[in-house]
Amino acid sequence: MTQARQLKPYDVEISVAAGRDEVWESVTQPALLHQWFGWDYDGLAAEIKQIFLDEATLLAPEQMGWADGSYLEVTGDDDSARVRVTREGNSPGGSERYDAIEEGWRAFLIQLRFLLDQRPEGRRxxxxxxxxxxxxxxxxxxxxxxxxxGPRVAWTVDGDGHLIVAAGRVPLDEPTATHxxxxxxxxxxDDATFEAARETWAKRWAPMAAGAEITTATDPAPGS
Known part of the structure; x- marks a missing residue:
């Protein structure tokens, strides 16, 4: 309990155009988690297993929790649902302080909603x-x-139908350069299309970002 109280509290919630049971499967089944959670790198499968299978505890129907006091719950009916991820705490710094886990959930829930609302075909x-x-x-x-x-995360869909989620460590409107x-x-x-996209994005990203890197499924996590 002491550890949880020292952590920053957060409450992140989205609505999705899918029934409660389908959404619950999407947040508990590894094959479906791969379609929205995180981003590809050589340790994603192990990360999903650790977070959602090894460390998560079923607290109630359609609710799972973790040791830091956070929990994820799905509510709704057969036609629509809401996904909420929350963590209690009272750490100093206020609600505007950056928290990597909170901002990660914001980005990942956007990806979940895109999957269930738009229903794109094929492997992500x-x-x-x-x-x-x-x-x-x-x-x-x-x-x-x-x-x-939220103040640090934004998303759009480009002309090719790709979902793009950008997240910074300071509010997006601040002029400060940050990670x-x-x-x-x-x-x-397919492989050819993916490689062409990688080259295109590398050309866009490199001129605007110091220390620019691009990670794909065969690469280790940046900084590892």
Whole structure:
């Protein structure tokens, strides 16, 4: 309990156009988790197993929890549902303090909603872009309207139908350059299409981000 109280509290929630039972399967079955959780790297399967199978505890129907006091729950009916991830705590710093787990859930729940609302066909493959840039620059990566999910996370769908989620360590409107993570999710892409997309995104990302890197399924996590 002491550990949980020292952590920053958060409460992240989205609605999805899918029934409660289908959503619960999407947050508990490894094959479906691969379609939305995180981003591809050589340890993703092990990470999913650790978080959702080894460490999660079933607290109630459609609710799972973890040792840090956080929990995920799915509510709704046969036509629509809400997914909520919350953690109690009273650490100093206020609600605006950056918390990597909170912002990760914001990004990942956007990816879950895209999967269930848009129902793209084929296996998801991702490009995970990291580096230091500003929010203003990051949001020029793709044309179109970006939607915000909290002060640090935004998403859009590009002309090719790929979901793009950008997340920074400071609010997007601040002029400060900071560490950014951009996940490009594409579905059903063959190897040639995926490689062409990787080259295109590398050319976009490198000029705007210091220490620019791109991680794919065969790479270790950045900084590991």
């Amino acid at each position: 493959r991702t490009l995970y872009l990291t580096g230091e840039t500003t929010g203003r620059q990051a949001l020029t990566l793709a044309s179109g309207e970006w939607e915000r999910f 950014f993570e951009v996940t490009v999710s594409m579905f059903g892409a």
